[in-house]
Amino acid sequence: xxxxxxxxxxxxxxxxxxxxxxxxxxxxxxxxxxxxxxxxxxxxxxxxxxxxxxxxxxxxxxxxxxxxxxxxxxxxxxxxxxxxxxxxxxxxxxxxxxxxxxxxxxxxxxxxxxxxxxxxxxxxxxxxxxxxxxxxxxxxxxxxxxxxxxxxxxxxxxxxxxxxxxxxxxxxxxxxxxxx
Ligand SMILES: CC(C)(COP(=O)(O)OP(=O)(O)OC[C@H]1O[C@@H](n2cnc3c(N)ncnc32)[C@H](O)[C@@H]1OP(=O)(O)O)[C@@H](O)C(=O)NCCC(=O)NCCS
Numbered sequence: 001x002x003x004x005x006x007x008x009x010x011x012x013x014x015x016x017x018x019x020x021x022x023x024x025x026x027x028x029x030x031x032x033x034x035x036x037x038x039x040x041x042x043x044x045x046x047x048x049x050x051x052x053x054x055x056x057x058x059x060x061x062x063x064x065x066x067x068x069x070x071x072x073x074x075x076x077x078x079x080x081x082x083x084x085x086x087x088x089x090x091x092x093x094x095x096x097x098x099x100x101x102x103x104x105x106x107x108x109x110x111x112x113x114x115x116x117x118x119x120x121x122x123x124x125x126x127x128x129x130x131x132x133x134x135x136x137x138x139x140x141x142x143x144x145x146x147x148x149x150x151x152x153x154x155x156x157x158x159x160x161x162x163x164x165x166x167x168x169x170x171x172x173x174x175x176x177x178x179x180x
Contacts, residue, residue, distance in 0.1 A: 019099025
């Protein structure tokens with residue numbers, strides 16, 4: 001099977017909306033047991049339009065079937081300033097979700113992250129990559145730490161999302177070695 005990561009287009013909006021309703025995606029984005037949508041604020045057509053040059057969405061395709069998505073931003077420049085107005089330059093921040101439940105836990109997420117991290121560090125000025133899994137998402141912590149990310153601290157985002165921020169420094173990136 002071949003996994004590719006390509007830029008999202010307007011044609012992907014129905015997939016993104018469908019994945020927003022998947023319980024495992026909702027659980028990864030909110031600790032609220034009554035939440036019924038993952039990215040409630042996302043206007044997907046706008047998000048994928050490329051209106052913000054500091055934010056890009058990618059779709060993972062497995063042999064041509066869309067199975068999940070990633071967002072990759074420059075957190076210092078991204079227009080909502082999700083990471084704060086004092087966020088330093090030369091970083092990337094990533095988000096990842098596999099929308100199709102039958103595709104979880106088969107190594108696809110590891111391949112998606114490996115592709116995205118390799119592309120990010122291909123830009124010489126990129127020093128490190130940040131991610132912000134919920135503190136409760138211990139499965140995701142294990143996933144990221146196996147890739148070389150290290151937890152750097154709890155942080156509250158959007159007022160009530162209790163996250164454990166992880167960081168991967170360039171020096172800690174060893175592609176192909178994900179068993180640490
Ligand atoms: C996190 C995620 C991208 C990992 O991709 P994957 O293809 O399922 O994972 P892989 O097969 O490459 O690696 C397996 C590891 O992923 C993690 N994982 C597996 N299923 C998961 C799930 N439903 N939710 C979160 N992490 C999961 C575990 O750490 C697992 O390792 P383990 O064998 O020690 O339990 C994917 O599970 C997912 O999209 N989960 C829901 C959304 C999410 O949690 N996103 C991260 C939020 S920051």
